[in-house]
Amino acid sequence: MATPAAFTGNDAAQIDALLEAHPFVTVVTVRDDAPDASHLPVLARRDSVGLLLEGHWARANPQAHHGESALVLVHGPSAYLSADWYPDKHERARVPTWNYVVAQLRGRFERIGDDAALGDLVARTAAHFEPRVGGDWRYDHDDPRERHQLRGIVGFRFRVESAAITRKLSQNHPVANRLAVIAALEARPGEAAHAIAAQMRDGLSCPPDPEP
Template identity: 50%
Template sequence: MYTPRHFAETELAGLDRLMARDAFATLVTVADGLPFVSHLPVLYRRDGDTIELRGHWSRANPQWRHTGPALAIVHGPHAYVSPGWYTDKVAQARVPTWNYAVAHLSGTLEVHEEPDFLAAVVADLSERHEAAVGSDWRYEPDNAAHVTQLRGIVGFRLAVTAVELKFKLSQNHPEANVRKAAAALAASPREADREIATLMTERLHRREQGS
């Protein structure tokens, strides 16, 4: 990923934040010299610098046969930034841009077909998401129908060996520009715009603190 120095995020707390916001990843593998992509909910775990993702495919998805190197992309909020918001738009001939936060997680993909692994993934995913939608479905290990459904999926674990975080938040602009753009985005009806505004303001505070 092209990541200018201004936009490189080095704190893994940034990854924690993206995963807490939306644990839905783009999983990229290569087969026969061509990229193959799946979009999947994932379970995220970090212990210090040790990071793993777990999830599952439909057995009909051929990606489950692609063991080895893989890339998971985690998409954060993103927002259009108008040059009209900048204080120096005329003098500097400013142009439109797009601010965003994204994570690339590279590692080794392991495939798991063991019933215990699959059951744990399904149970953990339902525990993670059911309450958020006001429902209460749970995987029941004593329910024969639930156990049978496991035959239709294949599990995976991505042992992450490299993390690249890019938080493009106007860090290459003067403070006045950042404040004006953040204020405009904070007033937007679009939730992602407001999220970007918050991230911009936080990074500006870090700049002021010299961190």
């Protein structure tokens, strides 16, 4: 993805926060010179080596059985920006654009196939996500009916070897434009618009980057 260097970095805290808020990712691999993509939730944590993602595919998913190298796309909030919002729209001949936050993680898979490890992964996944929706379901490895369902999945660990986060938040605009965009987004319905506005507001202490 080609983006201005001012929008892209590899800040670990920002990447971790993005994964925590947006754990439903896209996994891209290549098989026989053709791309495959899966959309699935992941658990993310850091260990002594670096960033590690864990998750699982349905066993019927072809991606569960081929390849080791992959690109994982983490999709943060995004919002359309109307050129009408800029105070200097006529002076600078402004055009519409999008603001967004995304991350690209490159690395390699290790697949998980044994029941004990798969059961642990399913248990930890439920324990992480159930509280977010007010649920209390827990995986019971001692229940043969639940353990039997492990046959339908293939787990993975994904070791991240390189990571980049892109935060395009109007950094290259004067403060007056940034404030106008924030106000317009805050007045819009929808969590994504409000999330972009909040991140733009957090960055107001930073001076604008030079415009291209």
